[in-house]
Amino acid sequence: MSAPPRQQPHIDELMSLARAHLDRYLSDLAELVAIDSGSHSPDGVDQVAERVQSRLDRLGFEVRRIPLPDVRGHRTGDALVARKRGRLTEAEGGRRILLAAHMDTVFEDGTAAARPFCLKGSTAYGPGVCDDKGGLVAGLTALDVLARAGIDEYAELVFLATPDEEIGSPASRAVTEEAARGVHYGLGLEGARENGDLVIARKGVADFRLTVTGRAAHAGIEPDRGANAALAAAHLVVALQALNGRWDEVTVNVGVVRAGTRPNIVCPEAELHLEVRAATLAGLRRAERTIEDIARDPAVPGTSVHVERLDLCPPMEDTPAARRMFEEAGRAAAALGFDIGVTATGGVGDANLIAGTGVPVLDGLGPVGGADHTPQEWLDTGSVPQRVALLAALVAALGTAGGEA
Numbered sequence: 001m002s003a004p005p006r007q008q009p010h011i012d013e014l015m016s017l018a019r020a021h022l023d024r025y026l027s028d029l030a031e032l033v034a035i036d037s038g039s040h041s042p043d044g045v046d047q048v049a050e051r052v053q054s055r056l057d058r059l060g061f062e063v064r065r066i067p068l069p070d071v072r073g074h075r076t077g078d079a080l081v082a083r084k085r086g087r088l089t090e091a092e093g094g095r096r097i098l099l100a101a102h103m104d105t106v107f108e109d110g111t112a113a114a115r116p117f118c119l120k121g122s123t124a125y126g127p128g129v130c131d132d133k134g135g136l137v138a139g140l141t142a143l144d145v146l147a148r149a150g151i152d153e154y155a156e157l158v159f160l161a162t163p164d165e166e167i168g169s170p171a172s173r174a175v176t177e178e179a180a181r182g183v184h185y186g187l188g189l190e191g192a193r194e195n196g197d198l199v200i201a202r203k204g205v206a207d208f209r210l211t212v213t214g215r216a217a218h219a220g221i222e223p224d225r226g227a228n229a230a231l232a233a234a235h236l237v238v239a240l241q242a243l244n245g246r247w248d249e250v251t252v253n254v255g256v257v258r259a260g261t262r263p264n265i266v267c268p269e270a271e272l273h274l275e276v277r278a279a280t281l282a283g284l285r286r287a288e289r290t291i292e293d294i295a296r297d298p299a300v301p302g303t304s305v306h307v308e309r310l311d312l313c314p315p316m317e318d319t320p321a322a323r324r325m326f327e328e329a330g331r332a333a334a335a336l337g338f339d340i341g342v343t344a345t346g347g348v349g350d351a352n353l354i355a356g357t358g359v360p361v362l363d364g365l366g367p368v369g370g371a372d373h374t375p376q377e378w379l380d381t382g383s384v385p386q387r388v389a390l391l392a393a394l395v396a397a398l399g400t401a402g403g404e405a
Contacts, residue, residue, distance in 0.1 A: 010149050011335045011393055017145040018389040025141050025384055026124070028055075032133045033117040033126035037077070038166075039104040045077025045163040048103040048133075052161050055140050056082040059147055061159065068163065068171035076171040077103065077163035081179050084143075086154035086399065093401030094155030098180055098359070099143075099391075100350050101136040101189035101366075102165035106373045115375060122382040134379045135189035135366025136161065141384075142391040149392070154399030158183060165350050168313065176350050180357040185325060185398050188351035188363030191372070191379070192387065193343055198329060199364035200322055201344035202352050203249070203277040204315030206284050210236060210295060211306045212259075216268035226266025227302025230259035233270035235299035240274060243290060249279035250287055251346070277346055280317055313348050314356030321360035325398070329362060332393035338386055365391050 032051065037044035053063050061082035068076045080103075088094025105128035117126035124134075139159065146152075160179045162172040169176060180186060192198060212233045217226030236254075243252045252274060259270035276291075278284045288309065295305035316322075326342050333340045351363040368383040 010151060010396065011332070011389075013149050014145055014392045015336055015385065015389040017148055018141070018385040018392070021141050021145060021388065022381070022385055025137055025388070026119070026381060028137045028140070029124065029129065029133060030117040032137065033129050034112050036107070036109045036112045037104055037128065038107050038109065039164050040074055041109055042075045042077040042163070044109070045103050049078050049080050049161065049163070052080055052103070052136065052140065056159060059143055060084055066175055068175070071164070071170045079163055079172045079175045080161040081175065082159040084157045086156060087152045088155055088400065090155045094153070095184040095399055095401065096156040096158065096182060097154060097395055097398055098158045098160060098183040098186045098354065099139050099189060100160040100162070100176070100186065100354060101139050102132045102162045102350060103136065104163050104166050105131070105133075106166045119381070122380060124379040124381050125377065127377065130191040130366070130369025130377050130379045131372040132165070132190055132366065134369055135191055138366045138384065138388050138391060139189045141388045142395065145388060145392045146395060151392075151396045151399075153396070157395070160350070162350055168311070169350055169353060173353055176353045177357055180354045180359050183359055186351065186354040186359045186361035187365050187391070187394065188349065188354070188361060189366045190349055190351070190363055191366040191369040192364045192383070194368065194370040195341070196368050196383070197341040197343040197364065198326060198362060199345055199351070200326055200342045200362065201279060201318035202316040202348055202363065203279050203346045204281060204284050204352060205311075205313045205348050206276045206288060207310040208274050208276070208288075208291060209308045209310055210272040210274070211308070212236065212270040212272070212298070212303055213306070214266070214268045214270070214300070214303045217266040219264045219266050223266055226268075228267050228300055229270040229303055230267035232298045232300035232303040232305070233257060233259055233272055236272060236294065236305065239294050240291065243287065247283060247286065250283045251277045252287065278315060279344065280315055284312070284315070313352050316352045316355035316361050316363065318344060319360060322362055325360055325362040328397050329390065329394050332390055332397060336386060336389055336393070340390075365394070
């Protein structure tokens with residue numbers, strides 16, 4: 001017989017507080033959506049960071065604003081890492097929990113004025129309203145709810161807000177990985193899926209550049225003296241795309257092909273850029289070895305292929321520890337009067353980087369929304385109290401060894 005589910009702590013109070021915070025939530029969300037904070041808009045991102053920092057200061061967190069290096073000649077906004085000690089030490093069973101959100105959007109400057117925050121019934125619209133300003137404010141609100149409920153049975157809460165998630169976190173990656181070191185659980189504040197599901201897994205991504213070297217020759221007089229890199233690249237595209245379907249949950253996409261300079265020269269060089277996505281690190285490694293094998297035997301005599309891996313974002317894998325976290329979330333949701341599901345996605349985020357350090361992660365803990373990255377982006381504000389209470393309850397449950405997931 002299975003053990004009865006643990007009683008969720010303070011569940012009615014958490015829900016009551018979450019409902020009472022809804023107006024403040026909407027006000028804060030409207031304020032953030034009104035700020036243009038695209039990944040390449042560092043001043044706007046820093047305005048968001050100032051507001052997040054102010055809120056965390058009032059909640060008793062120790063906040064660090066971390067200037068980040070330029071990326072490809074562009075300034076990046078600051079990252080923010082905030083910490084708050086709980087009542088328990090780790091020796092007493094306290095656990096360290098990381099909550100992660102991002103402050104940047106995919107939208108250009110001027111979008112906030114052209115398409116301002118608005119409410120139509122219970123649905124909110126605006127740039128970044130779901131991805132990820134809705135989740136960012138939900139995290140801050142849940143921390144406020146926990147504080148007002150007097151829940152401090154944990155070793156430490158860490159709140160991370162990054163400025164460049166939408167472009168792959170090139171500047172903030174080291175900050176995220178450092179924030180994740182030593183924590184027991186990671187909670188991602190991206191929005192829940194449109195049907196309310198949380199996210200248990202995200203595919204990892206590896207980017208590659210293949211450089212094909214051939215031999216130039218006059219295309220009309222002595223083409224036989226050449227070795228056509230463009231032709232070799234064409235064969236490579238076919239062979240690489242044929243890898244799709246070879247393994248479960250692995251996709252390969254050749255997204256960029258460049259070759260040659262003039263039509264009367266046998267092409268001496270070509271370049272391919274491709275992306276591999278996989279549910280596991282083993283899947284990424286297997287695909288990489290196969291790409292290297294294909295490159296060792298080009299179809300055109302006299303050509304050679306050099307393979308370079310440009311980047312690797314680890315997968316957020318569906319692990320037993322993450323499943324136990326979801327079970328804990330499911331118990332909290334049931335106590336709050338609703339059901340939740342869980343899904344995997346091919347999209348990547350900062351949760352991947354946290355998982356890559358070995359920390360179990362559950363993502364999608366923001367409110368329900370959808371149409372991310374489009375003018376139709378929306379957020380169901382009716383889901384906000386439930387999701388804020390769920391997040392607070394999950395933090396409370398995971399905060400002690402008694403809630404070990």
